[in-house]
Amino acid sequence: MRNILAIASKELKSYFSSPIGWILLGFWSLLYGYFFVAILNFFVRQSMQMSQFGQAGPQAMNLNQQLLRPLVAQNLPILILFLLPAVTMRTYSEERRSGTIELLLTSPLSDFQIIMGKFLGAMSLYTVMLGVTLIHIGVLVGYGGRPEWKPIVTVYLGLLLLGGCFISVGLFISSLTKNQIVAFVATFATFLMLWVITWIGSFSGPTVDRLTQYLSIIGHFDDFGKGVLDTTHLIYYISFITFGLFLTAKSVDSERWRG
Amino acid sequence: MIEVQHLTKRYGRVTAVDDVSFRVERGEILGFLGPNGAGKTTTMRILTGYMPATDGKAIVAGFDVFDQPIEAKRRTGYLPETPPLYPDMSVLEYLEFVAKIKGVPSNERSSRIKQVMQRTRIDDMAGRQCAKLSKGYRQRVGLAQAILHNPDVLILDEPTAGLDPKQIIETRELIKELAGDHTIILSTHILPEVSQTCQRVVIINKGRVVAVDTPDNLTARLRGSETLYVQVDAGGADAAGVLGHIPGVTRVVESERRNGMVGYEVDSETGRDVRRDLARSVVSNGWGLLELRPMRMSLEEIFLSLTTDETAAASKEDTVPEEVPHA
Numbered sequence: 001m002r003n004i005l006a007i008a009s010k011e012l013k014s015y016f017s018s019p020i021g022w023i024l025l026g027f028w029s030l031l032y033g034y035f036f037v038a039i040l041n042f043f044v045r046q047s048m049q050m051s052q053f054g055q056a057g058p059q060a061m062n063l064n065q066q067l068l069r070p071l072v073a074q075n076l077p078i079l080i081l082f083l084l085p086a087v088t089m090r091t092y093s094e095e096r097r098s099g100t101i102e103l104l105l106t107s108p109l110s111d112f113q114i115i116m117g118k119f120l121g122a123m124s125l126y127t128v129m130l131g132v133t134l135i136h137i138g139v140l141v142g143y144g145g146r147p148e149w150k151p152i153v154t155v156y157l158g159l160l161l162l163g164g165c166f167i168s169v170g171l172f173i174s175s176l177t178k179n180q181i182v183a184f185v186a187t188f189a190t191f192l193m194l195w196v197i198t199w200i201g202s203f204s205g206p207t208v209d210r211l212t213q214y215l216s217i218i219g220h221f222d223d224f225g226k227g228v229l230d231t232t233h234l235i236y237y238i239s240f241i242t243f244g245l246f247l248t249a250k251s252v253d254s255e256r257w258r259g
Numbered sequence: 260m261i262e263v264q265h266l267t268k269r270y271g272r273v274t275a276v277d278d279v280s281f282r283v284e285r286g287e288i289l290g291f292l293g294p295n296g297a298g299k300t301t302t303m304r305i306l307t308g309y310m311p312a313t314d315g316k317a318i319v320a321g322f323d324v325f326d327q328p329i330e331a332k333r334r335t336g337y338l339p340e341t342p343p344l345y346p347d348m349s350v351l352e353y354l355e356f357v358a359k360i361k362g363v364p365s366n367e368r369s370s371r372i373k374q375v376m377q378r379t380r381i382d383d384m385a386g387r388q389c390a391k392l393s394k395g396y397r398q399r400v401g402l403a404q405a406i407l408h409n410p411d412v413l414i415l416d417e418p419t420a421g422l423d424p425k426q427i428i429e430t431r432e433l434i435k436e437l438a439g440d441h442t443i444i445l446s447t448h449i450l451p452e453v454s455q456t457c458q459r460v461v462i463i464n465k466g467r468v469v470a471v472d473t474p475d476n477l478t479a480r481l482r483g484s485e486t487l488y489v490q491v492d493a494g495g496a497d498a499a500g501v502l503g504h505i506p507g508v509t510r511v512v513e514s515e516r517r518n519g520m521v522g523y524e525v526d527s528e529t530g531r532d533v534r535r536d537l538a539r540s541v542v543s544n545g546w547g548l549l550e551l552r553p554m555r556m557s558l559e560e561i562f563l564s565l566t567t568d569e570t571a572a573a574s575k576e577d578t579v580p581e582e583v584p585h586a
Contacts, residue, residue: 006359017347103343106307108332
């Protein structure tokens with residue numbers, strides 16, 4: 001465990017000792033801030049219209065349903081799709097390019113410790129990024145908004161799991177190449193494919209449709225956004241993450257044998 | 260301390276290391292000598308547990324590197340060809356990270372780092388970013404990293420590559436100092452380095468061990484026959500004929516002639532010292548003896564003769580079996 005934490009904290013520090021962490025966090029905050037303002041404007045305009053029609057003002061509109069769900073459950077995953085490949089692109093490829101992988105692989109560490117360390121390192125940067133989005137909800141509450149907190153908890157749990165899937169796949173792809181850009185593009189393409197896989201299903205027969213529904217990484221996310229905790233989705237995400245990490249372990253090991 | 264038995268590594272159809280066996284005793288410095296691409300780095304990577312061997316066994320500090328990698332790695336320090344530095348970290352941060360993953364207990368960490376930084380003379384660079392270090396400092400930080408957890412075995416892959424002459428001497432001195440508490444394998448393709456730092460040499464070419472011996476023995480053994488260089492002022496007389504008749508002399512070849520002085524290379528039977536007879540015969544003929552010295556093959560020549568194709572096979576037969584029973 002100590003070794004895992006040592007690597008995780010090294011990973012997290014390395015994001016912020018180079019521009020990548022700051023750039024990611026900066027654009028993340030900027031884009032999320034923009035979404036927040038845009039959706040809030042829309043919400044305010046709608047509630048004004050509703051009060052003009054003699055209904056009971058902002059409280060009559062559901063804050064969770066009308067504001068937070070489009071924002072956190074529908075816009076955030078898109079941001080994740082675009083930005084998370086940049087979180088994982090360098091994890092392995094940079095170590096391989098600079099030769100520091102030799103240090104890790106000749107230190108008394110198991111492959112499991114190295115991979116978990118890197119996974120937790122990337123997860124903690126992602127958690128920091130999610131933390132930024134909580135500020136906006138804080139502002140909302142500060143100005144008298146009273147959202148229900150249970151759907152917020154489930155949606156953030158869902159976001160953590162969704163991001164975990166992306167990070168585990170990103171780690172795997174990063175372990176296949178020395179080139180960060182290749183890692184970024186391949187990771188992004190893979191995410192996108194997992195995202196839109198249901199499109200094939202909708203044109204094919206019902207069996208294929210159900211299959212693609214099950215495989216779609218975003219299909220499993222909807223319920224979290226609605227405040228529903230379903231074990232099907234939990235199992236899907238957890239096995240997805242485990243599988244991604246397993247592939248990473250195999251890739252690192254095979255790299256060893258091939259030299 | 261280190262035992263390598265029948266080590267073989269194949270990459271697809273290419274055999275990088277072919278049935279290599281040798282031993283290193285505690286406290287010894289072993290030089291690993293070979294041209295680029297001979298399999299030095301591959302052998303070292305197997306010893307450090309970076310990659311597994313296709314066949315054979317390597318035991319480091321009593322632990323098999325394949326079966327008990329963690330234990331073996333705990334006792335091994337490794338400096339790869341390019342020092343494995345994280346460009347964004349400062350030297351101190353880097354060493355702290357290495358200390359953590361190498362399992363240096365947290366209460367000893369800072370004193371150990373300080374000690375190692377003094378020993379490798381990098382203490383003035385503690386706050387400097389690794390990316391901004393000069394080549395010499397990088398190499399030293401790499402060395403500091405390798406000795407940080409006080410390993411029994413140190414494996415150094417071309418530790419002096421790319422350094423300036425002053426740094427090379429400093430690094431060699433440091434390696435010699437370290438030999439007391441550590442067993443060291445260092446690879447190089449620079450020959451003087453071996454004769455200056457190592458007690459024993461393994462010469463490797465195309466993945467195979469072609470010779471294992473001390474630098475002195477290698478020089479002596481590979482001479483084959485003893486050759487002397489004699490320069491005489493014979494005033495035009497036929498010195499070669501006279502020298503050729505001295506008992507024990509097998510061959511006399513004239514190698515240079517200038518202003519009446521003639522230089523000869525005189526071969527004699529191995530183990531027979533003909534210098535006294537040579538000198539006596541020159542003097543008794545009334546000639547001037549200007550120079551008389553043994554011609555030793557330098558390590559360079561040995562190296563070339565061992566690693567060039569025609570001679571490799573022949574010399575391997577008479578050098579390897581005595582030192583390495585399994586090779």
